[in-house]
Amino acid sequence: MRAPSSLKQEFLRKWILGLQICSSSAKSMSISERKKAIKLSADIAMASARNGRTSWSRALIASASKDDNHGKLFVQQILGSDCERLTKISTSIKRLRCKKILKKSSGTIIRRRMKRIPDKAVASSIAKQMVNKRTQILKSLVPGGVFMDEVSLIEETLDYILSLRAQIDVMRSLADATEMMMNC
Amino acid sequence: MEPTEHRSSAIGPSLDQNALDSLQFNEEIQHLMTLPPENANSFTALLELPAPQAVELLHHHHHRRSPESNGSTAKLVTAKADGHGLHHPHATPHHFNPGANLTFPSDISLIERAVRFSVFAGINNSDNNHNDNNNNNHKVSSKIDKNNNNNNCSPETTGSVPSNSSGNLGKVKNEPAESDSDNNNPNSPQPLDIKTENQNQKSAKRKEREKKGKAATKKSKSGANDSSEDAEKLPYVHVRARRGQATDSHSLAERARREKINARMKLLQELVPGCNKISGTALVLDEIINHVQSLQRQVEFLSMRLAAVNPRIDFNLDSLFVAESGSLIDSSFPGMVMPVMWPELQAHGNRQQYQQQWHHFDGHHQPLLGGAEESHNFVTPENSLLSYDSSANSGREELIPHQKEGGKNKKKLIILSDSR
Numbered sequence: 359m360r361a362p363s364s365l366k367q368e369f370l371r372k373w374i375l376g377l378q379i380c381s382s383s384a385k386s387m388s389i390s391e392r393k394k395a396i397k398l399s400a401d402i403a404m405a406s407a408r409n410g411r412t413s414w415s416r417a418l419i420a421s422a423s424k425d426d427n428h429g430k431l432f433v434q435q436i437l438g439s440d441c442e443r444l445t446k447i448s449t450s451i452k453r454l455r456c457k458k459i460l461k462k463s464s465g466t467i468i469r470r471r472m473k474r475i476p477d478k479a480v481a482s483s484i485a486k487q488m489v490n491k492r493t494q495i496l497k498s499l500v501p502g503g504v505f506m507d508e509v510s511l512i513e514e515t516l517d518y519i520l521s522l523r524a525q526i527d528v529m530r531s532l533a534d535a536t537e538m539m540m541n542c
Numbered sequence: 543m544e545p546t547e548h549r550s551s552a553i554g555p556s557l558d559q560n561a562l563d564s565l566q567f568n569e570e571i572q573h574l575m576t577l578p579p580e581n582a583n584s585f586t587a588l589l590e591l592p593a594p595q596a597v598e599l600l601h602h603h604h605h606r607r608s609p610e611s612n613g614s615t616a617k618l619v620t621a622k623a624d625g626h627g628l629h630h631p632h633a634t635p636h637h638f639n640p641g642a643n644l645t646f647p648s649d650i651s652l653i654e655r656a657v658r659f660s661v662f663a664g665i666n667n668s669d670n671n672h673n674d675n676n677n678n679n680h681k682v683s684s685k686i687d688k689n690n691n692n693n694n695c696s697p698e699t700t701g702s703v704p705s706n707s708s709g710n711l712g713k714v715k716n717e718p719a720e721s722d723s724d725n726n727n728p729n730s731p732q733p734l735d736i737k738t739e740n741q742n743q744k745s746a747k748r749k750e751r752e753k754k755g756k757a758a759t760k761k762s763k764s765g766a767n768d769s770s771e772d773a774e775k776l777p778y779v780h781v782r783a784r785r786g787q788a789t790d791s792h793s794l795a796e797r798a799r800r801e802k803i804n805a806r807m808k809l810l811q812e813l814v815p816g817c818n819k820i821s822g823t824a825l826v827l828d829e830i831i832n833h834v835q836s837l838q839r840q841v842e843f844l845s846m847r848l849a850a851v852n853p854r855i856d857f858n859l860d861s862l863f864v865a866e867s868g869s870l871i872d873s874s875f876p877g878m879v880m881p882v883m884w885p886e887l888q889a890h891g892n893r894q895q896y897q898q899q900w901h902h903f904d905g906h907h908q909p910l911l912g913g914a915e916e917s918h919n920f921v922t923p924e925n926s927l928l929s930y931d932s933s934a935n936s937g938r939e940e941l942i943p944h945q946k947e948g949g950k951n952k953k954k955l956i957i958l959s960d961s962r
Contacts, residue, residue, distance in 0.1 A: 393848075488824040496831055512809075516810055526840050529845065533848050
């Protein structure tokens, strides 16, 4: 596995770049804006620490660069030259359309079948419905998840969870350290 | 491979066919040697993956490669099949996998596990029925040697055990299935790839062959599911039908896909705390969703905390850190040492002092270098920041094995008290 400590270092390095942007404009922002900027810079830093190897990171960066707020700034600062390469999401949109069509068609088939299946199979179809519902929710949680099929969704979720944990650790340590500095 | 030979003869009537097939295989292999090798660039990544993921990747590769089928090999196969009047036209599947050049893991134990793990497409000569895991180890090593030497090698090559990662792991896995070739040549063209086979034949036919669901195959299949850490991404995964299960192509494909997904779900279950005891996909997914949501919420809260602190912090210090990081030497230490040392640093609450202390400690602890990989790098103040806090707060096991997840304040107090 990628060493977690190296991931954290990578993330911290990139995040610091983003935070410098934040601090330069700190005076003018309200707390919530600052919070959003910090969160955004952290997310982008983490996504870029992945170097475009995972789909969620690419989706995150792509959506951030389209964002009005400071997304584009962060992306440019943190990613540097990789900016262009990682911000392409055109292919994913096509896939999404195709998947939506497929989903609609499969949905109707299932409904037709339900009239004819025996009771014991109803339970399994109910279970499937439950799983599908949760899969949809998970897709909405993971950035770029809506474009993925089930199999890759699970992989991406794995990676995303690991990255989130690393991000949280770093952010927490920074927050604690700065608070301690403030208090002492 | 004597055992296989015995078995094949035991299986009986098709012994002649086996011989025929093996000859055929040899020929075909030579014909097919010209297939271009594929790159196995992702194997090393796969090596790091736990078992279930390997399966997935196996499938992945499987599907990815399918479009690349080589038309000529298809023709060759079908021609041979027709010519010999074989039961199963695609019995000749011993095409060299274009991916055959993929390297193999140097660790035989991994390979063996992979073999056990493998899902086979039986080349269906009667031999296939006795796919034995018993022989797998033998076959594996010989086949690995063979495969490693490359598509262009003669079937007889026995190279040294490959030191590269194995792109062909899947092929290796599938080789035992093609036991008929064992007669002549342990090293036989096993790489006959089931992949190419699939490319060439309709899946229905293949699955018919696989129908010979013996208990052995069932066992091998479940065995396969248990282990195998390094499956390379291969174009096809060969699924053998178990006893009493439907064997039409749709259900088999679905089952393969299901297994892939289940393997990955297992991985997720291990990752998300508290998921191990839960059974049932929907509930596990619930847990995963909750976990992801909680992680995202934590990010929000932490960024809020930082936003509150932010205006008063001069982040120019951070630029200082970035500059410093280049100059310090890397060192790693056992995580245990940290909690004791850090309180002294933390008590100062001053980053400048961190750096000074750090230098001091860095020199002091040089002899302790060579700790576990997962231990922190104390090199830079950034790291010190990370490591301190993780020792204090985080429940991340990989960083500090002995740390428990406790209240932040409590941890800090404990650490401080230890130091004095």
